[in-house]
Amino acid sequence: xxxxxxxxxxxxxxxxxxxxxxxxxxxxxxxxxxxxxxxxxxxxxxxxxxxxxxxxxxxxxxxxxxxxxxxxxxxxxxxxxxxxxxxxxxxxxxxxxxxxxxxxxxxxxxxxxxxxxxxxxxxxxxxxxxxxxxxxxxxxxxxxxxxxxxxxxxxxxxxxxxxxxxxxxxxxxxxxxxxxxxxxxxxxxxxxxxxxxxxxxxxxxxxxxxxxxxxxxxxxxxxxxxxxxxxxxxxxxxxxxxxxxxxxxxxxxxxxxxxxxxxxxxxxxxxxxxxxxxxxxxxxxxxxxxxxxxxxxxxxxxxxxxxxxxxxxxxxxxxxxxxxxxxxxxxxxxxxxxxxxxxxxxxxxxxxxxxxxxxxxxxxxxxxxxxxxxxxxxxxxxxxxxxxxxxxxxxxxxxxxxxxxxxxxxxxxxxxxxxxxxxxxxxxxxxxxxxxxxxxxxxxxxxxxxxxxxxxxxxxxxxxxxxxxxxxxxxxxxxxxxxxxxxxxxxxxxxxxxxxxxxxxxxxxxxxxxxxxxxxxxxxxxxxxxxxxxxxxxxxxxxxxxxxxxxxxxxxxxxxxxxxxxxxxxxxxxxxxxxxxxxxxxxxxxxxxxxxxxxxxxxxxxxxxxxxxxxxxxxxxxxxxxxxxxxxxxxxxxxxxxxxxxxxxxxxxxxxxxxxxxxxxxxxxxxxxxxxxxxxxxxxxxxxxxxxxxxxxxxxxxxxxxxxxxxxxxxxxxxxxxxxxxxxxxxxxxxxxxxxxxxxxxxxxxxxxxxxxxxxxxxxxxxxxxxxxxxxxxxxxxxxxxxxxxxxxxxxxxxxxxxx
Numbered sequence: 001x002x003x004x005x006x007x008x009x010x011x012x013x014x015x016x017x018x019x020x021x022x023x024x025x026x027x028x029x030x031x032x033x034x035x036x037x038x039x040x041x042x043x044x045x046x047x048x049x050x051x052x053x054x055x056x057x058x059x060x061x062x063x064x065x066x067x068x069x070x071x072x073x074x075x076x077x078x079x080x081x082x083x084x085x086x087x088x089x090x091x092x093x094x095x096x097x098x099x100x101x102x103x104x105x106x107x108x109x110x111x112x113x114x115x116x117x118x119x120x121x122x123x124x125x126x127x128x129x130x131x132x133x134x135x136x137x138x139x140x141x142x143x144x145x146x147x148x149x150x151x152x153x154x155x156x157x158x159x160x161x162x163x164x165x166x167x168x169x170x171x172x173x174x175x176x177x178x179x180x181x182x183x184x185x186x187x188x189x190x191x192x193x194x195x196x197x198x199x200x201x202x203x204x205x206x207x208x209x210x211x212x213x214x215x216x217x218x219x220x221x222x223x224x225x226x227x228x229x230x231x232x233x234x235x236x237x238x239x240x241x242x243x244x245x246x247x248x249x250x251x252x253x254x255x256x257x258x259x260x261x262x263x264x265x266x267x268x269x270x271x272x273x274x275x276x277x278x279x280x281x282x283x284x285x286x287x288x289x290x291x292x293x294x295x296x297x298x299x300x301x302x303x304x305x306x307x308x309x310x311x312x313x314x315x316x317x318x319x320x321x322x323x324x325x326x327x328x329x330x331x332x333x334x335x336x337x338x339x340x341x342x343x344x345x346x347x348x349x350x351x352x353x354x355x356x357x358x359x360x361x362x363x364x365x366x367x368x369x370x371x372x373x374x375x376x377x378x379x380x381x382x383x384x385x386x387x388x389x390x391x392x393x394x395x396x397x398x399x400x401x402x403x404x405x406x407x408x409x410x411x412x413x414x415x416x417x418x419x420x421x422x423x424x425x426x427x428x429x430x431x432x433x434x435x436x437x438x439x440x441x442x443x444x445x446x447x448x449x450x451x452x453x454x455x456x457x458x459x460x461x462x463x464x465x466x467x468x469x470x471x472x473x474x475x476x477x478x479x480x481x482x483x484x485x486x487x488x489x490x491x492x493x494x495x496x497x498x499x500x501x502x503x504x505x506x507x508x509x510x511x512x513x514x515x516x517x518x519x520x521x522x523x524x525x526x527x528x529x530x531x532x533x534x535x536x537x538x539x540x541x542x543x544x545x546x547x548x549x550x551x552x553x554x555x556x557x558x559x560x561x562x563x564x565x566x567x568x569x570x571x572x573x574x575x576x577x578x579x580x581x582x583x584x585x586x587x588x589x590x591x592x593x594x595x596x597x598x599x600x601x602x603x604x605x606x607x608x609x610x611x612x613x614x615x616x617x618x619x620x621x622x623x624x625x626x627x628x629x630x631x632x633x634x635x636x637x638x639x640x641x642x643x644x645x646x647x648x649x650x651x652x653x654x655x656x657x658x659x660x661x662x663x664x665x666x667x668x669x670x671x672x673x674x675x676x677x678x679x680x681x682x683x684x685x686x687x688x689x690x691x692x693x694x695x696x697x698x699x700x701x702x703x704x705x706x707x708x709x710x711x712x713x714x715x716x717x718x719x720x721x722x723x724x725x726x727x728x729x730x731x732x733x734x735x736x737x738x739x740x741x742x743x744x745x746x747x748x749x750x751x752x753x754x755x756x757x758x759x760x761x762x763x764x765x766x767x768x769x770x771x772x773x774x775x776x777x778x779x780x781x782x783x784x785x786x787x788x789x790x791x792x793x794x795x796x797x798x799x800x801x802x803x804x
Contacts (some may be wrong), residue, residue: 007433023413025427028087036431104131134190138225142172170233228288244281247271308355312346347394353383380412
């Protein structure tokens with residue numbers, strides 16, 4: 001677990017909000033919604049405003065992009081305390097947010113539907129339901145079977161078909177006008193035992209609301225509750241009054257449509273009696289471990305003596321006679337139905353303090369069909385500790401303590417995780433957002449499955465810095481079987497992606513077959529890991545191959561893979577403390593004498609290697625901690641050096657051979673300086689070197705590579721392993737390069753190399769950076785803004801684009 005960034009509000013006054021209020025956050029795709037009692041927009045825009053902040057009494061609801069969390073967008077302000085924030089995943093193109101306050105009012109906020117998927121500044125309240133006098137304990141959106149697959153912003157790649165197996169299921173609630181089609185809606189549970197649900201009609205946008213009582217004649221009050229969906233269009237409700245002496249009751253709810261009307265049936269299920277049923281123990285949290293399952297798995301958190309105990313329970317039919325947790329009594333004057341099932345205890349975890357919040361994974365399917373190490377429950381404590389409990393082996397996988405011990409105000413009061421489980425966010429009482437990344441904790445014995453391939457693609461889109469963590473799962477004696485599985489899964493998942501992914505994996509397939517067929521003293525896993533690592537580099541950076549269907553581009557890609565892999569194969573160690581010296585590698589020049597890439601290809605690699613190794617703001621630290629980037633830097637230096645010495649002239653660059661050699665010589669000089677800084681650990685950062693490398697794409701007329709939507713901001717967020725602290729309303733600046741804004745674009749003539757880098761002709765989509773003068777035709781346009789980039793997309797140096 002690694003902290004990525006922390007967004008804080010600027011302290012204008014030492015102010016602590018009066019009264020008790022909830023701090024909530026909800027993460028959907030890359031959009032975060034959270035509440036705050038402080039006016040963050042006021043403090044960001046008018047820090048010297050004479051308005052006293054101590055008079056603020058409203059609760060504000062904000063939304064932001066976790067890729068650019070310093071930009072906030074206000075949705076609504078209210079006087080009532082907000083107690084629930086729930087995102088709807090049924091409509092990926094129309095994000096809906098359910099907001100419930102303590103007065104019993106439920107609102108559905110929807111973002112204005114536009115062609116661009118990144119506008120977060122226009123929200124409207126489309127529906128409202130008022131349950132006056134009721135305290136809402138739990139709220140959930142309906143999970144329709146037809147739309148159960150999770151859709152993130154990366155819609156073109158089917159990452160989750162293997163991870164979440166397809167199960168035959170029905171819709172939770174069907175539309176009256178369209179039988180068989182899932183209806184949008186939500187259900188809530190109140191403290192008085194009231195179960196209410198609402199259906200939002202897709203025809204006329206009307207809201208149909210029904211209310212039912214769970215306890216009937218009983219006057220019990222509910223303190224905690226949760227809802228889980230089943231495959232037979234029903235869902236299970238687990239409720240507790242907060243006392244461990246009372247059993248945890250479960251109910252099965254079925255909503256059906258008959259004769260153009262809805263009918264609701266509620267039947268009680270098997271209850272749970274806790275083993276520690278003392279009057280001093282209270283139940284504080286109930287959470288199902290999934291949103292759609294075959295078997296129910298429930299997390300129960302109890303509190304005693306300012307310490308919490310987390311218990312994982314599962315409803316199992318096979319051990320009904322072995323576990324004493326069967327409730328042979330009645331609760332609430334309602335007899336319980338007895339089935340051949342019971343709740344068994346899977347694991348227990350004792351915390352050092354109180355549990356503040358729990359974030360369960362958003363998964364689907366049975367546990368036996370899913371083999372995902374990222375399925376983890378996030379637990380935050382009042383002392384500031386954060387724990388990750390793996391549901392794969394029911395053990396504590398990671399713990400971290402980033403805040404001061406036993407500081408209630410600085411702990412994460414609310415946590416939520418992304419759908420793929422690789423990123424989760426936390427929020428404290430002062431509105432500080434902290435984002436974490438879940439690192440790969442698989443050992444060498446972990447079997448490679450189809451899920452691992454999906455994780456590799458997810459890491460690619462999340463700009464994972466260290467690809468060796470992903471490759472550790474390939475250290476297996478069955479290298480040939482592993483590669484066959486990788487090949488099959490990649491071919492199946494990359495069909496809708498652009499052609500050059502399939503071309504590159506085809507070239508790697510040929511190379512792997514040659515490696516496995518040759519006898520060598522080194523194991524085949526060594527070559528497999530080396531080759532896939534460099535393919536990972538090419539894939540994740542999405543290098544500039546506009547028309548890879550041409551044979552010449554295919555040959556270039558194959559030659560580049562062979563050159564890089566040959567260098568890796570002849571390197572002894574990848575440990576940064578035991579790297580091969582520069583002179584020793586020079587003896588391996590024979591691997592570069594065959595064929596060399598063009599100038600634009602080398603410039604692209606130079607830009608990517610520099611920003612991965614140097615990272616601008618964390619210069620020396622990232623160099624020493626990233627052996628993979630050092631290896632790429634070493635490979636690139638010798639590719640350029642041999643390009644200068646050779647007589648190789650690409651057919652498309654015959655008129656600019658001299659310009660090509662001059663450009664390669666300049667890049668070689670800069671990268672050599674960067675290498676020497678890495679060798680001499682005590683060397684100071686050369687500001688001229690930073691400036692020259694930041695302007696490299698302007699000097700040699702190359703452009704930043706194409707990146708997925710809204711990911712450019714991660715160049716500023718993921719800078720080194722150390723966490724970055726930002727403030728709301730202030731974009732992060734590039735450190736050690738403060739004079740970049742005063743630099744002018746260098747004067748140069750646009751020859752054939754320029755035209756080739758710009759796509760042979762200058763078009764309306766060509767853009768120029770206002771800070772460094774770099775050129776790019778991947779800048780935002782009206783036609784491609786929703787596919788490739790967004791209106792906030794910036795150059796690698798941080799400057800904005802303008803028409804060229």
